[in-house]
Amino acid sequence: MNKLRRKVYMTAGFNTVSMGTGRKEFHPKKPRPGLEHYIREAGRGTLAQVGGAANIDEGVIGNFMAARFNSQGNLAAFIPSIDEGLLWKPCTRVEGACASGALALATGVKSVLAETAEMALAVGVEVQNTVKAIYGADILATAGWSQERRTGHAYFFPGKFSDRAGAYYEKYGRERTRKAMARWYRNAIENARLCPTAQEFENRTADLEAVALGEPNPSSFVDHLTVFDCSKVSDGASAIAIASEEGLKRAGISTGDAVEIVGIGQAEADLTVPPADLTRLETTARAVEKALASAGISVGELATVETHDCFTIAGILAVEAIGLAKPGEGPDYVLAGQTARGGRVPFNTTGGLVGWGHPTGATGVHQAVTIWEQLTGRAGKSQIEIPKDRPYGLTVNMGGDDKTVVAIVYRRG
Amino acid sequence: MDYSERLENVAVLGAAGKMGSGIVLLVAMEMADTALRSPSRRFVLHAVDVSHAVLSGLVKYLREQVQKAAEKKIVALRKVYADRADLIDNSDIVRQYVTDVLDIVRPTTMLEAAAEANIIFEAAPENLDLKLKLFAKTASDNPRQPWVFTNTSSIPIEEIAGKARLDGRVMGFHFYNPPAVQKLVELIRGRSTSDEVATFATTLCKSLRKVVVPSADVAGFIGNGHFMRDLLHGVAEVERLAATMPFVEAVYSVNRVSQDFLVRPMGIFQLADYVGIDVCQLIMAVMNPRLPGANLHSALVDRFMALGVGGGQNHDGSQKDGFLQYAKGKIVGVYDPNAKKYVPLSDFQAACDARLGPLPEPAVAWKDVVRDKAKDARLSQFFGALKSVKTSGAELALAYGARSREIGLKLVSDGVARNADDVNQVLLTGFFHAYGPINAYFG
Numbered sequence: 001m002n003k004l005r006r007k008v009y010m011t012a013g014f015n016t017v018s019m020g021t022g023r024k025e026f027h028p029k030k031p032r033p034g035l036e037h038y039i040r041e042a043g044r045g046t047l048a049q050v051g052g053a054a055n056i057d058e059g060v061i062g063n064f065m066a067a068r069f070n071s072q073g074n075l076a077a078f079i080p081s082i083d084e085g086l087l088w089k090p091c092t093r094v095e096g097a098c099a100s101g102a103l104a105l106a107t108g109v110k111s112v113l114a115e116t117a118e119m120a121l122a123v124g125v126e127v128q129n130t131v132k133a134i135y136g137a138d139i140l141a142t143a144g145w146s147q148e149r150r151t152g153h154a155y156f157f158p159g160k161f162s163d164r165a166g167a168y169y170e171k172y173g174r175e176r177t178r179k180a181m182a183r184w185y186r187n188a189i190e191n192a193r194l195c196p197t198a199q200e201f202e203n204r205t206a207d208l209e210a211v212a213l214g215e216p217n218p219s220s221f222v223d224h225l226t227v228f229d230c231s232k233v234s235d236g237a238s239a240i241a242i243a244s245e246e247g248l249k250r251a252g253i254s255t256g257d258a259v260e261i262v263g264i265g266q267a268e269a270d271l272t273v274p275p276a277d278l279t280r281l282e283t284t285a286r287a288v289e290k291a292l293a294s295a296g297i298s299v300g301e302l303a304t305v306e307t308h309d310c311f312t313i314a315g316i317l318a319v320e321a322i323g324l325a326k327p328g329e330g331p332d333y334v335l336a337g338q339t340a341r342g343g344r345v346p347f348n349t350t351g352g353l354v355g356w357g358h359p360t361g362a363t364g365v366h367q368a369v370t371i372w373e374q375l376t377g378r379a380g381k382s383q384i385e386i387p388k389d390r391p392y393g394l395t396v397n398m399g400g401d402d403k404t405v406v407a408i409v410y411r412r413g
Numbered sequence: 414m415d416y417s418e419r420l421e422n423v424a425v426l427g428a429a430g431k432m433g434s435g436i437v438l439l440v441a442m443e444m445a446d447t448a449l450r451s452p453s454r455r456f457v458l459h460a461v462d463v464s465h466a467v468l469s470g471l472v473k474y475l476r477e478q479v480q481k482a483a484e485k486k487i488v489a490l491r492k493v494y495a496d497r498a499d500l501i502d503n504s505d506i507v508r509q510y511v512t513d514v515l516d517i518v519r520p521t522t523m524l525e526a527a528a529e530a531n532i533i534f535e536a537a538p539e540n541l542d543l544k545l546k547l548f549a550k551t552a553s554d555n556p557r558q559p560w561v562f563t564n565t566s567s568i569p570i571e572e573i574a575g576k577a578r579l580d581g582r583v584m585g586f587h588f589y590n591p592p593a594v595q596k597l598v599e600l601i602r603g604r605s606t607s608d609e610v611a612t613f614a615t616t617l618c619k620s621l622r623k624v625v626v627p628s629a630d631v632a633g634f635i636g637n638g639h640f641m642r643d644l645l646h647g648v649a650e651v652e653r654l655a656a657t658m659p660f661v662e663a664v665y666s667v668n669r670v671s672q673d674f675l676v677r678p679m680g681i682f683q684l685a686d687y688v689g690i691d692v693c694q695l696i697m698a699v700m701n702p703r704l705p706g707a708n709l710h711s712a713l714v715d716r717f718m719a720l721g722v723g724g725g726q727n728h729d730g731s732q733k734d735g736f737l738q739y740a741k742g743k744i745v746g747v748y749d750p751n752a753k754k755y756v757p758l759s760d761f762q763a764a765c766d767a768r769l770g771p772l773p774e775p776a777v778a779w780k781d782v783v784r785d786k787a788k789d790a791r792l793s794q795f796f797g798a799l800k801s802v803k804t805s806g807a808e809l810a811l812a813y814g815a816r817s818r819e820i821g822l823k824l825v826s827d828g829v830a831r832n833a834d835d836v837n838q839v840l841l842t843g844f845f846h847a848y849g850p851i852n853a854y855f856g
């Protein structure tokens with residue numbers, strides 16, 4: 001996408017709790033709220049900040065696999081259940097595996113650019129704790145090519161990223177990489193402890209790096225990762241409003257309370273072709289390159305990044321794909337503290353997928369909400385300082401094994 | 414006949430019981446795993462019990478448990494089924510494994526079915542006459558000469574060998590309850606048990622990832638050799654204390670001391686209720702006449718059984734009332750055999766606790782210490798402190814710990830256990846104690 005033909009903003013973000021085994025209130029045997037609850041809670045959270053449903057022209061919902069996690073399709077029709085005022089408005093459901101959330105954002109942005117909407121409501125949702133992890137793995141595996149499932153690992157995606165980690169260890173050294181992965185984990189949990197909706201908000205482990213440095217156990221899990229390298233299975237939803245200047249004005253929101261979308265990049269790889277180089281996230285690199293180009297900025301101007309760390313190794317590979325470190329130097333960048341909250345470019349300031357959680361279809365929207373909070377000074381205890389000369393935020397949302405990627409560049413409006 | 418050929422045809426007698434159902438589960442999975450490695454063979458497990466009702470309960474239990482086991486070993490199972498083009502998702506594989514295991518199991522009420530087995534696991538009630546009757550119909554004069562693994566908790570193996578004409582081919586294979594969870598197996602060779610039978614048993618235990626402790630062929634073996642005497646010490650203490658306080662208070666006090674002051678998972682009367690007062694009575698009835706001078710008999714146990722108070726578990730695994738009364742797994746009362754009713758704990762607990770005195774500081778709870786690598790230091794400190802406080806609780810606990818140690822040492826000196834480590838292993842693994850009875854704390 002080239003320079004946007006019209007100014008587009010995001011505002012009024014809202015996250016539900018990211019529910020799962022990390023939360024005190026989670027009990028595997030007790031009934032839990034379903035999809036409807038999360039969609040309504042998040043949607044209403046956003047509507048309350050934009051003056052109600054009357055100011056919304058259109059709805060978009062991102063979700064990966066409610067068809068299997070919840071035996072539910074036709075999710076667009078849940079949008080009117082958020083508020084009566086949304087009844088009869090155009091709504092769309094989009095799916096791109098774990099990038100479904102950012103596809104919802106991109107769809108909303110396109111509607112505003114097409115001038116079919118002055119303000120769109122984007123919701124992302126996933127409710128995954130309906131099945132045990134081993135069956136959840138089957139469902140999540142549909143983000144890969146079904147022809148590969150049979151020969152794939154029981155834990156299909158951990159298997160894929162374990163292979164990536166293994167290739168990376170081989171090429172660039174295991175010990176330093178494992179240390180950087182453990183640091184990534186620590187940063188994630190320390191950030192999550194500052195965000196009350198995060199799944200790991202109440203994590204009290206004293207020595208986080210030590211637990212993360214435990215040895216992988218290939219007989220019960222995968223070869224090169226432990227559970228601490230993985231994002232958290234979560235139930236949750238996030239919502240945000242996507243608006244033109246007109247749309248903001250109508251809702252009585254000043255541009256300073258919104259972030260402007262200054263660049264967006266989307267890239268798709270062929271699901272039936274394995275990655276050429278396991279140590280690189282090529283699709284991510286391409287999407288980020290497009291986003292930065294469309295924003296007309298360089299990587300050095302980023303203040304903060306929300307990246308798709310479905311696994312700690314994916315976080316490190318993303319640091320390289322974004323261009324903050326050369327191939328093989330991602331671990332050094334992380335170990336030098338550059339991605340920590342006090343570092344040059346704080347990553348995943350509310351915990352990311354490892355710490356906040358990964359309700360798959362909601363993640364892309366959650367990332368945008370976090371960036372909106374950070375750039376407009378609403379991030380509470382997790383607030384970081386945004387340097388005046390580097391005012392940009394970046395989100396990177398990835399579907400499957402680096403197949404569907406959406407990167408968005410933001411600046412305070 | 415090699416290991417897998419021998420496993421091709423197995424029978425379990427008493428298959429729907431507490432022990433039998435676990436044995437069916439473990440052995441059927443081992444058979445299925447073997448079958449998956451050698452697909453040309455046919456494997457059959459006859460699950461024999463007295464009624465279709467209990468057998469359908471067994472099948473339900475198996476389906477649930479095999480599914481759980483398959484979920485746990487999914488990584489390995491995917492490799493096992495790698496060449497099956499029709500199995501794609503984990504859910505397909507789990508379902509297939511459940512089917513493969515259940516296909517091996519033939520639930521039946523026909524005892525004769527067991528006569529074609531190469532191996533018979535016996536887990537019928539602890540009653541020698543019944544067991545002999547079952548062997549007579551399945552194994553004794555069977556030209557196939559099946560091997561017999563009995564799960565008896567107390568009956569000497571050589572006595573069974575003689576009375577059932579099973580010379581050389583019977584062995585004690587003493588699982589702990591529940592067999593699928595408990596790691597310990599006591600293996601008991603009779604004098605005549607052949608090396609071949611013993612080797613097979615050891616191989617099977619290894620495949621099942623069990624911790625094996627060999628016991629000499631002495632009634633009660635190591636596990637009940639310790640437990641019954643330990644229980645009788647508790648009963649004797651109750652009888653002594655009951656001279657100066659109400660019976661229910663004596664039971665409460667000894668139970669509490671044997672749990673909290675001894676840092677054990679449960680008190681001695683709760684354990685007796687868990688195992689079943691009836692089962693304890695049966696085991697003592699087997700051991701007592703076979704161990705002259707041991708005096709393994711309790712008038713109190715007999716009295717409770719005569720009153721119909723027997724403990725044990727309900728079908729859903731919840732605890733039945735026995736010496737103690739339970740609500741949601743918690744102790745809420747103690748039985749008074751004179752009044753023939755339970756007296757609520759709230760009537761006397763505080764007074765009893767005050768009389769026993771406080772636990773020494775820093776207190777050590779069983780659940781905190783049992784998996785702690787540094788537990789020895791914590792226990793040393795705790796029991797050291799116990800020696801310096803002069804409360805009645807400490808006094809009872811020290812006497813209890815010393816008696817338990819004495820029982821353990823005698824099992825070694827009588828040759829029931831090879832050494833102190835074996836005794837300790839049985840208590841640590843089979844009874845979940847945090848420390849073995851033969852220790853320096855009460856030395």
Ligand SMILES: NC(=O)c1ccc[n+]([C@@H]2O[C@H](COP(=O)([O-])OP(=O)(O)OC[C@H]3O[C@@H](n4cnc5c(N)ncnc54)[C@H](O)[C@@H]3O)[C@@H](O)[C@H]2O)c1
Pocket residue numbers: 426427428429430431432433461462463464467535536537538539540547564565566567587588589590688
């Ligand atoms: N329960 C324990 O903690 C435990 C532990 C170790 C060993 N054992 C020993 O295991 C054996 C079984 O004990 P359990 O606790 O499982 O008893 P149980 O009463 O739960 O099971 C016995 C089973 O045998 C069946 N049965 C009875 N008569 C039969 C017959 N004529 N033919 C076929 N089946 C018959 C019963 O229907 C029942 O299902 C005993 O020898 C016992 O001493 C028990």
